[in-house]
Amino acid sequence: MKVAVVDDSDSSLSLMSGLVAALDNVEAVPFSRATDALIWIGQNPVDLVIVDYLMPSLNGLGFIELFRRDPKQASIPVIMVTSSESKDVRYMALQLGATDFLTKPIDPVEFTARVNNTLEAHRAHKAMADQSAWLASEVARATERLLDREREALLVLGRTAEHRDPETGRHLTRMSHYSWLIALALGLPTDQAARIKVASPLHDVGKVAIPDHILLKPGKLTPDEFAIMKGHAQHGANILAGSQSPLLQLACEIALSHHEWFDGSGYPNGLSGDAIPLSGRIVAVADVFDALTTTRPYKTPWSFEDAHDHLRTGAGCHFDPVCVTAFGSVLSDIRDVFEANRE
Structure with missing residues (x-):
């Protein structure tokens, strides 16, 4: 000494x-x-x-x-x-x-x-x-290993819906990255943004409860069919509810709220404004943008510019204006994610 x-x-x-x-x-x-x-x-x-x-x-x-x-x-x-x-x-x-x-x-x-x-x-x-x-370092390593397993399990669970819906392709990868970029642009802490990135692929897990003749229908749904399709948000929340895992709790929140509209005209609960969880408002922007810019059996892909214009037009109605602004601030990063994860 x-x-x-x-x-x-x-x-x-x-x-x-x-x-x-x-x-x-x-x-x-x-x-x-x-x-x-x-x-x-x-x-x-x-x-x-x-x-x-x-x-x-x-x-x-x-x-x-x-x-x-x-x-x-x-x-x-x-x-x-x-x-x-x-x-x-x-x-x-x-x-x-x-x-x-x-x-x-x-x-x-x-x-x-x-x-x-x-x-x-x-x-x-x-x-x-x-x-x-x-001891602290050992606990941190053990915790990280558990989180890695939990993240892997969430991704596998999210792919359950993806494999039933052939339209999705690499949708989960893209929209989760989009959600993460929006969260960071909003100034959320990096760990919170990372949790949204991990939990968001489960947003449509409730589609496993939708009958094939509706889920896989190539054309436009009838009003009755669409009413059944809308049930996937509540089904997803029911599947994910009751967990002690913070990530699964967040995934449940996203599954239930990502189809709510900022003006209150969405589903399943007709929430509006800040009553919609921020995670749901973020994923709504990411989900719709990816759906617009990719090929589906019933549509050709929109251009980035047109899809971005759609988000801006829907700000305050469908989308949270703050989330749309945050999205626009990282548009070049969004494009990079899209290019790296093409179908």
Whole structure:
């Protein structure tokens, strides 16, 4: 362990450094100038600092104040050596971050015992901190592995609907990336945007409950058929409901709300404005845009410009205007996703 000893008196510096060096596995690093010590400590790890109070230019109190400004030094113990009996000095040192005090003239027995005890306490603190850091990293790795499995399971579940509906193709990949880009453009935290990206492919999972003669019909649906088709939003929510997983809870929210319209004319619950969950408002934009720009049996693909115009025209009616604006701000990224994931 390394101990920085700071004292402008050569005799005191020599005495304290010798006593420190006599301890097992401890190295003394002496400094006669406080500023030199601060510079060196800023570049080298230490386990303890012993600093004299009365020094020219920068005294012990000033040293401790500057030393504690560095967050990396917050847990390093500091012993201040002083011949002053003033309680004010000691109070100030404690407020600035001193750990202990030694009184001049130095008593070698007391000095050795206090320094050794302080180093042992710091060694134990470091060991505990290292163990805590290791445990935290192991927990983080285990959590990430669980999340990876959960994300994989969600993607597989989302593909259930995709395989029943041949129109979708790589729709899930594109619209989930579009949703993620919109969320980031809205300023959502990166972890929240990532959750929307992972959960959004389940938006149409309720289509597994729609009869084939309706789901696979190549032409326009009749009003009665469309009424049955609209039930996929509630079916999806029913499939995903009741989970303790935050990702599945978000997927349930998206499945239920991504066909709501901003003006309240959507389904299944006729929600409007901010009453529609933000995740649903985001996915609505991404879902419709992808549907417009891809080939379907009943339509040819729209151009990017026409599809974007449709979103802007529908802002405030079908779509949340803020989400449409966010979409437009990342249109070049949207195009990149489309090009990378063509049918």
